[in-house]
Amino acid sequence: MIGILGGGLTGLTLGSLLPESVVLERERTPGGLCRSLNEAGYTFDFGGSHIVFSNKPERLQFMLSVLGEELVKNRRNTKIYYKGRYVKYPFENGLSDLPLEENFECLLEFLKLRLKRARGEVPEPSNLKEWFEYKFGRAIAEKYLLPYNEKIWRIRPEEMGTEWVSRIPAPPLEDVIKSSLGIETEGYVHQLEFYYPLRGGIQRLTDTLAGDCRSIKSGFEVEQVSKTLDGFQVSGDGESYDFESLISTIPLPVLARVFDGTPKDIVRTAENLRFNSLVTVMLGVDDPKINDFSWVYFPRREDGIFYRASFPSNYSPETSPEGKSSVMAEITCLRDDETWNLSDDELVDSVKTSLHRNGIIDKDSVEFSRVMRTEYAYVVYDLEYQRNVSKLRKFMSGEGIELCGRFGRFEYLNMDACMDGARELALRIGGGE
Numbered sequence: 001m002i003g004i005l006g007g008g009l010t011g012l013t014l015g016s017l018l019p020e021s022v023v024l025e026r027e028r029t030p031g032g033l034c035r036s037l038n039e040a041g042y043t044f045d046f047g048g049s050h051i052v053f054s055n056k057p058e059r060l061q062f063m064l065s066v067l068g069e070e071l072v073k074n075r076r077n078t079k080i081y082y083k084g085r086y087v088k089y090p091f092e093n094g095l096s097d098l099p100l101e102e103n104f105e106c107l108l109e110f111l112k113l114r115l116k117r118a119r120g121e122v123p124e125p126s127n128l129k130e131w132f133e134y135k136f137g138r139a140i141a142e143k144y145l146l147p148y149n150e151k152i153w154r155i156r157p158e159e160m161g162t163e164w165v166s167r168i169p170a171p172p173l174e175d176v177i178k179s180s181l182g183i184e185t186e187g188y189v190h191q192l193e194f195y196y197p198l199r200g201g202i203q204r205l206t207d208t209l210a211g212d213c214r215s216i217k218s219g220f221e222v223e224q225v226s227k228t229l230d231g232f233q234v235s236g237d238g239e240s241y242d243f244e245s246l247i248s249t250i251p252l253p254v255l256a257r258v259f260d261g262t263p264k265d266i267v268r269t270a271e272n273l274r275f276n277s278l279v280t281v282m283l284g285v286d287d288p289k290i291n292d293f294s295w296v297y298f299p300r301r302e303d304g305i306f307y308r309a310s311f312p313s314n315y316s317p318e319t320s321p322e323g324k325s326s327v328m329a330e331i332t333c334l335r336d337d338e339t340w341n342l343s344d345d346e347l348v349d350s351v352k353t354s355l356h357r358n359g360i361i362d363k364d365s366v367e368f369s370r371v372m373r374t375e376y377a378y379v380v381y382d383l384e385y386q387r388n389v390s391k392l393r394k395f396m397s398g399e400g401i402e403l404c405g406r407f408g409r410f411e412y413l414n415m416d417a418c419m420d421g422a423r424e425l426a427l428r429i430g431g432g433e
């Protein structure tokens, strides 16, 4: 029997593919980050706004095959809220939405950079700040990329590495010139069209997978993992299970803590892995249509504590009662910091006030509000990331524990990559179809 620690998307995908397995999940409802709140006719993905997309057709097909027929296909209409105006996303494709002087500055800096790079005058970037300046030029970096990234990661971009940046497409020269002149271009194109479940929110995906799992023990928090003569014993809540092999999708720092063979220096390494927590503020609004946007980014602190506001009622009409709309604000923080510890009322009030001031909603039209907190939301790639994570993976691999998933591997993975990783692992360790 194979033990799967954690019943988020990755654990459930594994459980659905491995017939001889048991999924052990702490929460009563499996699904992890892919869970949805369904209340008062509203549906919100409270682990953050989720859309179904992939740059790999096969991965997208796999997700769609699990989701079945009842899907909405949307075209992305996403903006960046910048000094009271909406700039098309990605920013480098929306330069003509900027005041003329700022548009010119972005274009000029971009062209100067390309010239300097062609002459070999710009050194290779060694951190995230340098990478942004190297790929986009100083002006685009300073106006949008640096403040936005500092807001979401809660760490200065010069203190971050570049291991994850392959997911950010660099803009072709032609596109930047066209965007500055106001000729329509699109960036980040594999996300231009996306899918969303008609009903039930993103949890439809994990609910379907959970239905295909042979056995799930939910409400079971893994508190101890020990090695036995012929495998592993996993204990928690006064119960224990024996397994021949073990896959962990629970956060790597948690695994390092509960595995009783972890030496002190490995525990310390695990404690040094950085991650961000997430607060979501969900609002139901008595307004048939707030706007046509999919979501809007907020790079500037003065425009709100949230880095993004999404509009679930524009993903699927079934996510809000008839004649109403919805908006969800996402705020990153550190576990137990000042933001995390704000009361729900304070958070709702702060979000409502900013959205009202930015002209997005009428504060008085909010008829429903909820706040949720998620401890493990984003892996933070600080400059120590690679060293720390390699050391931990090597140790767990030596102990025979397979790591899979976003926090299991401690890697910035989206749903498609999590499901794909689970599929590959299921095939490799056998029994998977």
Ligand SMILES: Cc1cc2nc3c(=O)[nH]c(=O)nc-3n(C[C@H](O)[C@H](O)[C@H](O)COP(=O)(O)OP(=O)(O)OC[C@H]3O[C@@H](n4cnc5c(N)ncnc54)[C@H](O)[C@@H]3O)c2cc1C
Pocket: 005, 006, 007, 008, 009, 010, 011, 024, 025, 026, 027, 030, 031, 032, 033, 034, 047, 048, 049, 050, 051, 052, 053, 220, 221, 222, 223, 249, 250, 251, 254, 278, 330, 376, 377, 378, 404, 405, 406, 407, 408, 413, 414, 415, 416, 418
């Ligand atoms: C804000 C945000 C927006 C996102 N948007 C998108 C998007 O639009 N598209 C996309 O493709 N991806 C998106 N993602 C990424 C996506 O959510 C993840 O890739 C995916 O959900 C990760 O699944 P997982 O199972 O690996 O991890 P998790 O969902 O974190 O699952 C881990 C599970 O382990 C359980 N667990 C933890 N500790 C224990 C313990 N001690 N014992 C037992 N169980 C335990 C947890 O309860 C959880 O269920 C987004 C993520 C965030 C944070």
